Amino acid sequence: MREKQENTRIRATQEAIKQAYLRSLQSSDKINVAELCRRARVNRGTFYNHFADIADVQETLENELFESVASELKKSSAFSYEFFLNVLRVIKENTVLVKAVLDNIQNSVFFRNVVSYFRHMYVGDFERVSPALPREEAESLFTYILSGSIGLISDWLRTQQAEPEEKIAEKISRLNGAVLAFVRQTPSGTDDRKNSF
Numbered sequence: 696m697r698e699k700q701e702n703t704r705i706r707a708t709q710e711a712i713k714q715a716y717l718r719s720l721q722s723s724d725k726i727n728v729a730e731l732c733r734r735a736r737v738n739r740g741t742f743y744n745h746f747a748d749i750a751d752v753q754e755t756l757e758n759e760l761f762e763s764v765a766s767e768l769k770k771s772s773a774f775s776y777e778f779f780l781n782v783l784r785v786i787k788e789n790t791v792l793v794k795a796v797l798d799n800i801q802n803s804v805f806f807r808n809v810v811s812y813f814r815h816m817y818v819g820d821f822e823r824v825s826p827a828l829p830r831e832e833a834e835s836l837f838t839y840i841l842s843g844s845i846g847l848i849s850d851w852l853r854t855q856q857a858e859p860e861e862k863i864a865e866k867i868s869r870l871n872g873a874v875l876a877f878v879r880q881t882p883s884g885t886d887d888r889k890n891s892f
Contacts, residue, residue: 709745709755711735716752720791756792757805760785765812773816774871780864783848787860790852797849810841817841825878836878840871 715735719726726749732742746752763785771777786793796803814837821833828836844867851863 705745708737708741712737712742712745713752713756716749716756717791720795753795754804757796757803758808760789760792760796761805761808761812763789764809773813773820774868774875776864776868779844779867780860783851783860783864786848786852787856790856793848794852797845797852800845813837813841821875821878824875828878836874840874843870
């Protein structure tokens with residue numbers, strides 16, 4: 696019983712620190728440990744019992760966000776409207792964190808996890824759909840689709856989700872589907888591909 700109470704207390708403390716960090720992201724102030732502790736109502740020693748530094752808090756939150764996105768894939772197939780809709784709902788619930796990730800995407804643990812997780816799956820799908828597609832081109836196609844999807848999501852967040860997530864999910868899945876349909880129709884290495892657009 697005592698161990699269960701201890702685990703509950705640990706989770707509550709970690710959650711308080713993470714929530715204080717998310718609130719701090721919304722202000723223009725530079726985040727430091729002292730201010731984060733004040734907002735979370737914990738002392739510095741408690742903070743350091745749970746996290747190595749501020750970057751560790753961000754990384755923990757990004758890993759949790761990634762797990763939420765990855766779990767959505769298990770509910771629906773990649774590239775489907777349902778997948779993008781579920782991912783957009785996760786993003787909407789975590790808007791503050793996702794904006795922070797997008798502001799520093801090159802250093803983001805979340806972004807590296809997404810690329811790593813989806814690259815293998817998507818590139819394999821591309822090769823299965825179009826066996827003549829060279830691996831290098833399949834990799835480029837993955838980068839193209841990922842960048843376009845992230846761009847549309849960034850625009851949606853920048854406009855403070857002016858359009859409903861259903862419309863954005865439909866747009867992303869439709870555009871990605873058009874790219875994949877083009878890949879299916881055009882054998883690799885033909886001149887048709889060079890002149891299609």
